Amino acid sequence: MNFGPSARRLLGRLRPDRAKVIGVVLLGIVSVALTVAGPKLLGNATNLIVDGFFSSKLPAGATQAQIIAGLRANGQDAQATLLSGMNLNPGHGIDFGALGSLLSVVLALYLFASVFQWLQAFVLNGVTQRTVYRMRRDVESKINRLPLGYFDRTPRGELLSRVTNDIDNISTTLQQTLSQLVTSVLTVLGVLILMFTISWELALIALVTIPLTLFITTTIAKRSQKKFVAQWAHTGALNAQIEEAFTGHALVKVFGRQREVTARFADKNDELFQASFSAQFISGIIMPSMMFVGNLVYVGIAVVGGLKIASGTLGIGDVQAFIQYSRNFTQPLSQLGSMANLLQSGVASAERVFELLDAEEQSPDAGDAVAPTPGPGRLAFEHVSFRYDPETPLIDDLSLTANPGQTIAIVGPTGAGKTTLVNLMMRFYDLDSGRITLDGVDITRITRDSLRSRLGMVLQDTWLFGGTIRDNIAYGRTGATEAEILEAATACYVDRFVHALPDGYDTVLDDEASNVSAGEKQLITIARAFLARPSVLILDEATSSVDTRTELLVQQAMRALRTDRTSFVIAHRLSTIRDADLILVMEAGSIVEQGTHAELLATEGAYYRLYNAQFAAPVAEGV
């Protein structure tokens, strides 16, 4: 892990709120100054008490100098030295008037310190929340710019873990460390300055702790960092495993893999345990070490301070203040130390988020990309070649033209590259060579948004989001009216089954919606495309889960939809495509035959064989 750069980058994410960050630092300076001044004044108060205590025991009328001289004359040198450091008023007790006003000042000081501290925390909270908010937003918008290949490679659970677990961790880290970081650093500085004003010798003792602290922290942190990186990487991997196991829940059971899946989970879970335990333990050493350093200073100051009191160079109140300062000095230091584990853990998470934000994006729209006004919808492939995997040949030098209003059917065995053609038309992937044009314009010169809004697509995999049926249909076009939604629903036979549902169009389709069957879901996706009114329609196995009676109805709707529209239909049921204007038969990435149904049957080639297989074979089957 690159702690330094990643931490700096994380801090850099605060930049949009820099005015507030400066405000936080200023507020911090004020509240620290007030807090730091407190013990000094309290020290003065102690001195007042001590002075009064000794004064009251001394005979009234004598001056301090006379008394000290008297003591020395009696050979009580130590006592004399002790008293010489005080401000005595013999015969009088504690000056309660002076003490009272001094303590009132201290009270006011503390009150203000707390108010400023609160203001600082309040502003900082906003900064943290907004920073984390922006980070989530950036990740989401990044997802929209990543090429589809990225999602083929990365498990969903892993990505999700970065957005929830890692960002959540960053949020905790920022919240718990930022405010303390600011106040701790400022307190250390402030206290140090005040210490020097009281006694530079004692201050030097405290100063020694800084390099010591740095040395200990960096030595330990270096070791724990690796473990924190491992901890969050394991969390992501575990999340991916959980996501997959929960998604394929039924299969895991029926295939009797529960034990296996559990064992694999247990392994990963244990790895996570090992990593997080090591991380926490190693970084957990920092705080006790800081405590040790703190106590070292405490003892040092007590010893040296005691000697100085005895020698009369310092008052008891000063030493007492110093001891409190030494606590104020080492406490933020050990706080910084205890933050080390949070900070490291947070930076490790930040790095995982940055990694996602830095992932290579899909090629941006060309600078001169246009959003042409909708044309008639002529789509042409010109010598197109494409492979997902450079090693595996797929589409090679393919050319075809779909004229406006034509219905082009693509048939062929599974894996021949039919769906790939759709992926290329939609520009989900970029070509290796050749070009695809829409109304004569190379699609790489058209903005993706404008290209895709002109192509309507219904996929084999039905995808609906968790929302009502109405919202899912309305997904097809922004600003569709209720009447238009109903029209699409009626045309695609959604209306028919929706009426049977208790909540009608307000039925919520949840994650594994059990209230709506797979075929019904597909009808909804068709209605969605219907509503989009594209100039080119792509139906990739759109009716495979719809029963044939429904399909017949859908086809009538589709036929109406296809009028004046260029349509691509990929289908396995040849019945679906017999009325196509042009049928392309694909095999292994190239077009082996093309023509109308009648023409292709007459040639008795690949299409003829497919056709016969469909209508002749099943009757003889035993399945």
Add this chain to the structure above:
Amino acid sequence: MLLRLLLRYLRPHTRLLIGVVVFQFGQSIASLYLPGLNADIIDNGVAKGDTGYIIRLGLIMLLITLGQVACAIIAVYFGAKAAMALGRDLRGAVFHQVGSFSEREVSRFGAPSLITRTTNDVQQVQMLVLMTCTLLVSAPILAIGGVIAALQQDVGLSWLLVVAVPVLLLSISLIVVRMVPQFRLMQVKIDAVNRVLREQLTGIRVVRAFVREAVETERFEQANLGVTLTGLRAGRLFALVFPVVMLVVNVTSVAVLWFGSFRIDSGSMQIGSLIAFLSYLIQILMAVMMATFMSIMIPRAAVSADRISEVLDTESSVLPHHAPVTSLRATGTVQFRDVSFSYPGAESPVLHHLDFDAVPGRTTAIIGSTGSGKTTLVSLIPRLFDTTGGSVLVDGVDVRELEPDLLWSRIGLIPQKPYLFSGTVASNLRYGNPDASDDELWEALDIAQARDFVTAMPDMLDGRIAQGGTNVSGGQRQRLAIARALVKTPEIYLFDDSFSALDTATDARLRRALGQRVAGATVIVVAQRVSTIIGADEILVLEHGEIVGRGTHDELLASSPTYAEIVGSQLRAEEVA
């Protein structure tokens, strides 16, 4: 909930916890001892000007400090171990529990929420335990020890404690009480972010095809804003805690000096005692603060604990029988006896009083329109759901009385959505039969008409499969799912509309090869196409959850108007040209 969960899952780590308490105790005693020594130095060393005494006591202080550090490090070791082990055990328990769930419970919680509960929620509880072990355990020791030590110094000032501690506790609990609802919301909002994003990732092609990035961004924005606003509200309350604590601590120390000065003036208190009293007081209040600071974590962890317990306490609606039947005559008969089923909360049942037998060597086909309950019917056999009326028997035994593993080992399910797991072609094929040889895999691929494309993959059987099988086409996925079931060689095959993504030639070849392979098995086929089931031994026509016709293709043509209509629609479809 939190306490119950912790008591139960920390029990195995009692020894570690005892270690934590013992060493934290040692550590706390040491830090309590230090201010006393300091007072001693001032009163006996400084006042008498005894330098040797000061140095001697200083060395003792250092020794104690060393012991304190050793104790603290050991305590951290035990604490980190106990907390992280708790996290591991909780994740394991939740994962295990979800494994026992039926589809009903999984869909009730929703997969995204279950995922958050297994990771993020456990994380919250785990962090609380970690913080408790490293910081909180010493707080009461420090506080009580501090009180005793302070009383030893001066009883006269102790009334200040009686005032300060409750004031501190009260003011902090007032804040914390207001934070709890925010934290509860927080986890719900995180769930929402997870759900929206998971949906977006699943449907990324559709999102892009419909140029709906902006809409998705807006949906995410809403979820994101939700978390942020909740976080802001919780954070604002949190911002109050520290200043309030500091104010109480500081005001108290001023009060100690003020009232202490009277006692010194009257000669009933030593100066060293005043300073020590002040140190102890600050220590006590710091301990109370630490405890309350930790208590900030408690609300969120408690909410998480509730969410975890909710999963752990949910009994699967499909429970294994208390005395299950563990062996069966291996035949594979499936019988439906007056079976009805309705989804919870649904008005009308999905299946009504179904009765039929599927026997080995015969193919039972189920045909019906979209939404007629076909998939539900199939799910009842492997007990993905339990019937709400009547019973499903396998080999004459009610599936609810069968040992689940035994039941599942009988069944080869090819689901409507052919989900594949991330891994390789081989790892997916061996899913139901880990010991299958490569030859067996190839044989299954042959039957499933998948040999060609697997051979074309650069690594063949070791070819990589992405999660869900998204890197192969729908038809390829379906054929791999069929091969996966074949490798298992079960007695009962359940094909749930498993040929829909196949082109017709492949479909025909596949079914011809399949016919020989599954000849002795019980086959239940759900289909849309008449051509798929035309040769079945018995066809059940399902309409609105009821069997409205049964018989062979020819019989049904004559007897069932619904069937005739389905056939008619498909023939018409073929003739429209």
